[in-house]
Amino acid sequence: KQEVTQIPAALSVPEGENLVLNCSFTDSAIYNLQWFRQDPGKGLTSLLLIQSSQREQTSGRLNASLDKSSGRSTLYIAASQPGDSATYLCAVLDSGTASKLTFGTGTRLQVTL
Amino acid sequence: NAGVTQTPKFQVLKTGQSMTLQCAQDMNHNSMYWYRQDPGMGLRLIYYSASEGTTDKGEVPNGYNVSRLNKREFSLRLESAAPSQTSVYFCASSYEIVGTDTQYFGPGTRLTVL
Numbered sequence: 001k002q003e004v005t006q007i008p009a010a011l012s013v014p015e016g017e018n019l020v021l022n023c024s025f026t027d028s029a030i031y032n033l034q035w036f037r038q039d040p041g042k043g044l045t046s047l048l049l050i051q052s053s054q055r056e057q058t059s060g061r062l063n064a065s066l067d068k069s070s071g072r073s074t075l076y077i078a079a080s081q082p083g084d085s086a087t088y089l090c091a092v093l094d095s096g097t098a099s100k101l102t103f104g105t106g107t108r109l110q111v112t113l
Numbered sequence: 114n115a116g117v118t119q120t121p122k123f124q125v126l127k128t129g130q131s132m133t134l135q136c137a138q139d140m141n142h143n144s145m146y147w148y149r150q151d152p153g154m155g156l157r158l159i160y161y162s163a164s165e166g167t168t169d170k171g172e173v174p175n176g177y178n179v180s181r182l183n184k185r186e187f188s189l190r191l192e193s194a195a196p197s198q199t200s201v202y203f204c205a206s207s208y209e210i211v212g213t214d215t216q217y218f219g220p221g222t223r224l225t226v227l
Contacts, residue, residue, distance in 0.1 A: 004155070031211055034215055034216075036218075041221075042220060042221070043117075043203055043218035043219050043220045043221050044156075044203070044205075044218040045218070046215035046216070046217070049214075049215050089155070089156070091156075093211065095211075100158050100161065100171060100172070101156075101158065101216065103155040103156040103157075104155055105153060105154065105155045106155070
């Protein structure tokens with residue numbers, strides 16, 4: 001059974017810092033890996049999707065990498081801003097017959113002024 | 114273009130009551146999903162519908178039923194609510210189950226069962 005772990009569970013950084021969020025998964029037979037953002041009381045918004053054949057994806061100040069063989073992904077946020085404060089969720093789509101997203105429990109990020 | 118909409122936003126039920134959570138998407142997506150989110154457990158898949166006319170169980174289907182009413186709508190029914198079903202419920206949709214597109218999520222329904 002796929003398990004997804006995110007470390008740390010919470011993180012507080014001053015504005016302007018670069019930061020890295022970590023995601024690890026136990027079964028490397030995945031179709032893709034996605035990073036989502038969730039604001040308090042809201043739904044999830046997709047940030048980046050990396051196919052299993054890709055190594056990284058970039059969108060603005062966000063860069064996500066994927067090392068499928070080691071079961072790891074990182075989300076790099078450059079020059080953090082208070083508006084980046086949210087919970088960041090990692091999810092993997094298994095490549096088995098019953099493909100479904102398996103989510104981590106998230107990293108709650110606070111960017112302070 | 115509203116994306117994925119869910120009703121109601123909040124609901125309080127007593128143990129044993131029934132209710133249906135409604136979900137609709139206007140993106141012409143084939144696949145739809147129901148998740149629940151509980152503190153410390155991440156989102157877990159309850160049921161999904163790969164295409165109109167099909168539904169399949171996810172990780173935690175017990176106590177729930179679903180209906181894919183048409184391509185746009187996917188409802189989740191609690192026949193006899195239990196306190197363990199207190200959670201935030203999210204509906205999502207995607208063009209297909211496995212592909213290059215992501216899943217798009219609704220705003221959620223916060224359900225409390227007393």
